[in-house]
Amino acid sequence: MRRLLHLTLCLAFLQATPAAAQTALTDLRGTGDPDESQDTSANSDQTGSNSQTNPTQSNVFSLRDTLNAAEAETGSSGLGANGRVLPIRPFSDRIAAVSRAVPVGGGGNEDGVFDGDTTFDAPEGIRLGSFTLTPQLTMTTGWTDNTARAAGGTGGWLYRISPDIALTSDWSRHQFDASLRGTYTGYPDNSDDNDASVSAAANLRLDVSAATQVTAGLAYTYSREEDGSAESTSGTDHVQTLSGSLNASRSVGIIAATASLGADKNIYTSDGGTSESGRDNTVYSLGLRLDGNTGSMFAPFVDGALLLRRFDESCTDALCEKRDANGYQLRGGVTIASGPKLTGEVGAGWRIEDIDDDRLDNLSGLIVDASLVWSPTRLTTVTAGLGTSFEATDIDGASGSIIYSGDLRLAHAFSDRFVGETGLGYSYRTYEGVSIEESTLTGFGGLTFALTQNVALTTTYTHRRFDSSQDGADYNENSIEAGLRFRH
Numbered sequence: 001m002r003r004l005l006h007l008t009l010c011l012a013f014l015q016a017t018p019a020a021a022q023t024a025l026t027d028l029r030g031t032g033d034p035d036e037s038q039d040t041s042a043n044s045d046q047t048g049s050n051s052q053t054n055p056t057q058s059n060v061f062s063l064r065d066t067l068n069a070a071e072a073e074t075g076s077s078g079l080g081a082n083g084r085v086l087p088i089r090p091f092s093d094r095i096a097a098v099s100r101a102v103p104v105g106g107g108g109n110e111d112g113v114f115d116g117d118t119t120f121d122a123p124e125g126i127r128l129g130s131f132t133l134t135p136q137l138t139m140t141t142g143w144t145d146n147t148a149r150a151a152g153g154t155g156g157w158l159y160r161i162s163p164d165i166a167l168t169s170d171w172s173r174h175q176f177d178a179s180l181r182g183t184y185t186g187y188p189d190n191s192d193d194n195d196a197s198v199s200a201a202a203n204l205r206l207d208v209s210a211a212t213q214v215t216a217g218l219a220y221t222y223s224r225e226e227d228g229s230a231e232s233t234s235g236t237d238h239v240q241t242l243s244g245s246l247n248a249s250r251s252v253g254i255i256a257a258t259a260s261l262g263a264d265k266n267i268y269t270s271d272g273g274t275s276e277s278g279r280d281n282t283v284y285s286l287g288l289r290l291d292g293n294t295g296s297m298f299a300p301f302v303d304g305a306l307l308l309r310r311f312d313e314s315c316t317d318a319l320c321e322k323r324d325a326n327g328y329q330l331r332g333g334v335t336i337a338s339g340p341k342l343t344g345e346v347g348a349g350w351r352i353e354d355i356d357d358d359r360l361d362n363l364s365g366l367i368v369d370a371s372l373v374w375s376p377t378r379l380t381t382v383t384a385g386l387g388t389s390f391e392a393t394d395i396d397g398a399s400g401s402i403i404y405s406g407d408l409r410l411a412h413a414f415s416d417r418f419v420g421e422t423g424l425g426y427s428y429r430t431y432e433g434v435s436i437e438e439s440t441l442t443g444f445g446g447l448t449f450a451l452t453q454n455v456a457l458t459t460t461y462t463h464r465r466f467d468s469s470q471d472g473a474d475y476n477e478n479s480i481e482a483g484l485r486f487r488h
Contacts, residue, residue, distance in 0.1 A: 068177045071177070071201070083403070091381075094409070098373045114375065117448070137163050138485040139159070144156065146476065149464070150226070157188055158479070174205060183196065203216070212250045215247045217243075218242075219243040231393065242264075263282060284307070285305045287303060289301060299334060308327075328352060330350055331347050341374070363432050364432075370385060371383075382408070386406045397433050398432060399433045418449050422444065424443050426441050426442070438469070442465075443462070455485070
């Protein structure tokens, strides 16, 4: 492991040295485009000029042509996801989400924004008719001082296998995106702590006219609940979510209106495969959003939704707590479209779920959501996210829980081969009706070096700290990993 880390540092130094001089002159964001600078260089060559483009910086600035909408990260689900064992999402997922947040008729922020990845080994993909299939596989090994991610956990070696497949259409109009990701983490010395996660999504956008779009999406996720979470004490270990959405957007003058339908099915099972039907539920939503479509840097928006939460198991006796709920949420905020410099959305509001059982308090609270991308230079990108989620529970006396999460991540390209990334995330979970609070702090740093046009070396260090109001549930974890990423 030490030899591998020493090799990484040596390669980083060799690559960073020529890049540093170039960065000092060119990494400040200007009004020019990298492609334009290449064209200018070509024209200068024709007129006898000796100016040259540094090959270590060529193509390092440009984001891939089409972001996969099925991979978009909304809110803050990449770091500090309290109560769930989830991998850190790729840096570019936040950029994809921000591109989708711009109202109909607005522009995205793909041009000139560094997406946090090496470009020397940028995937070409496999052509399948009018689609491009992009396969990727990352395999790492390392060590953690807490394989169980729980109080009293012991250390041990780990290995992680993470396949990633993306499918994107190449149509002149409309767009179809699909994504399939999985992660399996094994602990040879503590096999009971092995865990896995899966996420699959598909998104279809139909451009009915220049002012009208219809989008539909399906998504599936599987993850395991952390042993330290209050929910895991009931024997529930596995969470599956199936989501569907249908949106229709239209611009009319200075207003863009979006109507939406959604459904989220949540299924909880124990290790033995037994369904914890006390928590199984479906949330239905009907919403309307209005955006100011003025073309200005800051555009206001308001949205509202009617909500229905229905549990699979209905109460049949007086002792049962019936948690079916009707509710609504209202939110307002602004979208920010300052070209490639700063783009995103910030919103706040209130949500309430009126529980049928009078013995339970209503599940209500503040909503804060944000997805921002700041590009201070063409070699550096900073992303920030805030998210709020309302979760069901079967803990006696509790109406449910509210999770507030936020993260801040920074990526920098030392060259087209060598990229560094660091991030910090925090989440806070509070239960309505019972005195249980949980918080998770996550920090990480990683380096990626492209060895060839298909293989890259990756290293990551992660620190996690979990605190709970329940006695004996607190824990810390430190892990370090290194491995290879393969892609076509």
